[in-house]
Amino acid sequence: MNKNMKQKNSRFIAEILVVDDTPANLKLLINILRENGYKVRPVPDGNLAIEAVSKSKPDLILLDILMPNIDGYEVCKQLKSNPETENIPIIFLSALNEGLDKALAFQVGGADYITKPFQIEEALARVNHQLTLKSLQAQLKEKNQQLTEQNSRLKKEIRDRRQAEMEIRLLLASSHAIHRAPDLHAAFNDILKMICQSLQWDLAETWIPNADETILECSEGCYLKDASLSDYRQKSKPLTFAPGEGIPGRIWLSKRPEWIENLSEIDKATFMRSEIAAKVGLKAAFGVPILAQDKVLAIWIFYQKQASAYQSRLVELVQAVATQLGAIVQRKQAEDALRIA
Numbered sequence: 148m149n150k151n152m153k154q155k156n157s158r159f160i161a162e163i164l165v166v167d168d169t170p171a172n173l174k175l176l177i178n179i180l181r182e183n184g185y186k187v188r189p190v191p192d193g194n195l196a197i198e199a200v201s202k203s204k205p206d207l208i209l210l211d212i213l214m215p216n217i218d219g220y221e222v223c224k225q226l227k228s229n230p231e232t233e234n235i236p237i238i239f240l241s242a243l244n245e246g247l248d249k250a251l252a253f254q255v256g257g258a259d260y261i262t263k264p265f266q267i268e269e270a271l272a273r274v275n276h277q278l279t280l281k282s283l284q285a286q287l288k289e290k291n292q293q294l295t296e297q298n299s300r301l302k303k304e305i306r307d308r309r310q311a312e313m314e315i316r317l318l319l320a321s322s323h324a325i326h327r328a329p330d331l332h333a334a335f336n337d338i339l340k341m342i343c344q345s346l347q348w349d350l351a352e353t354w355i356p357n358a359d360e361t362i363l364e365c366s367e368g369c370y371l372k373d374a375s376l377s378d379y380r381q382k383s384k385p386l387t388f389a390p391g392e393g394i395p396g397r398i399w400l401s402k403r404p405e406w407i408e409n410l411s412e413i414d415k416a417t418f419m420r421s422e423i424a425a426k427v428g429l430k431a432a433f434g435v436p437i438l439a440q441d442k443v444l445a446i447w448i449f450y451q452k453q454a455s456a457y458q459s460r461l462v463e464l465v466q467a468v469a470t471q472l473g474a475i476v477q478r479k480q481a482e483d484a485l486r487i488a
Contacts, residue, residue, distance in 0.1 A: 161278050162186040164205040166196040166222070167240060168214045172263065176209060179267055180274070193217035197225060200232050207277055209261070211240045212252075220248075220255050227256035234284075236277040314464050317345050321468045325475050331445075335368020338468060339447065343370045346461060350376050350429065350450040352383060354395040356443065362387040363395050366445065379427045379450075383420065393419045395446050398434045402443060404462050406433040409454040424450070431455035433462060437469045439477035 163185050167173045173189050180187045188205060190196045193214050200208070208226075212219035219239055226232045239252050242263040252260055258277055261270050321338050328334035332353075339351040353368035365384045371377060388396040394417075398405050407413060410424045410432055418424070418432070434448040447469065 159282075160184065160186050161206040162188065162203075163274070164188045164190065164196065164199060164208045166190050166193065166208065166214070166219070167211040168192055169211070172211070172240070172265075175265065176270075179265070179270065183271060185274075193219065193222040196222055200226060200235070204232060204235060206235070206281060207274065208235055208237045209240055209274075210237050210257075213241070220251055223252075223257055224255045234281075236281055238273060238277060310460075313345055314467075317341060317464065318467060318471065322471060322475075325472055331476065332367045334472070335366060335445070335447075336370065338472065339368060339370040342465060342468065343372065343449065346464075348449045348451045349373075350379065352380070352448050354388065354399075354446040354448065356399070356445075357387075362389055363399055363446065368445075376427050376429075379420070379423050379429065382423050386420075394432065394434050394448060398436050398446050399443050402436050402438060402441070404433060404435045404466060406457045406462065407431065408456055411454075428452045433465075435462065435465050435469050437473045437476075439473040444473060444476055 163180055165173060165176045165180070165187055167176065167189075168191050170191075173191065177187050177189055188199060188203075190199050194217055196208070196210070210219045210222060223237050223239075226235065226237065233256075236258040237256065239257050239260040240263060241260060249260065258280075259273050261273055320341050324337035324341065325334045328337060335353045339353070343349065343351050349372040351370040353366035354363040355366045356362070357364050364387055369380060371380060388399070390396055390400045394405055394407065407418060409430055410418055410421055411430060413421065415421050424430075424432075429450045430453050431451040432448060434446055436443050437445045437447065447465070449465070
């Protein structure tokens with residue numbers, strides 16, 4: 148199959164920009180290229196060539212070297228300095244008597260050269276070679292992109308699988324801790340430690356309604372990653388919260404989780420312990436209620452030393468642990484009631 152048939156039968160028709168200030172050369176190249184199935188855009192000088200490329204990028208440029216106003220070397224240099232056009236292959240056109248500076252031609256970014264008078268078969272071979280190279284480079288780039296995307300998907304799948312495994316382990320460990328603990332406060336300590344260490348949060352505390360359910364009191368159930376957080380813990384112990392007051396009170400009232408991305412950016416009315424939190428470096432906070440038959444048994448508040456945007460999966464996981472705990476507490480309460488009866 149000759150080049151002419153090959154180009155015409157291809158779904159892709161390459162577009163070639165031909166730049167030459169000599170009308171006879173321009174006409175000859177247009178005829179040769181069009182006869183061989185290429186789409187051709189002719190321009191007679193360098194400035195028009197740069198303008199034409201900026202409007203629509205060709206697949207290949209045939210560029211005469213000696214032209215008025217701006218020569219081929221400078222046109223090539225400008226196109227190669229532009230990220231939008233740097234990958235367009237350029238073949239220089241030069242008469243034997245014009246003294247082609249091959250070193251400069253390749254230095255400014257030329258891919259090849261064709262000498263005048265044109266040898267048709269040679270010219271077509273060089274054109275086809277550059278278009279083939281460009282096509283192979285595009286295919287390689289596409290394959291690399293596909294591999295990068297596949298690698299990213301694989302990494303995400305691995306992360307998701309590890310995350311799911313960690314969540315399952317946490318739920319199982321929480322269940323064991325609840326059954327193993329001598330009382331609810333001990334269970335809180337064990338579970339909060341597991342949650343914080345698994346999810347990399349720095350501090351956790353528990354708030355429990357008092358006997359007549361008028362205020363929330365600070366429970367013994369807590370976790371501190373290090374001693375630097377002790378001051379926050381000690382100053383929180385004597386505090387109480389009414390329904391709707393502070394983050395514990397709001398969760399108590401709404402029976403819904405709450406997330407604060409950055410404690411340093413909210414007012415004291417929203418987070419009453421903002422000054423104490425700032426001193427020990429706490430930034431993000433979120434809380435979830437522990438419910439049994441729609442009654443709030445306790446509220447967990449978690450803190451981190453860096454600001455953090457809302458993480459729905461994390462909240463859902465902690466809610467799952469809280470739901471599990473609430474169900475077990477409810478069952479134990481029912482068992483105790485039966486024994487008393």
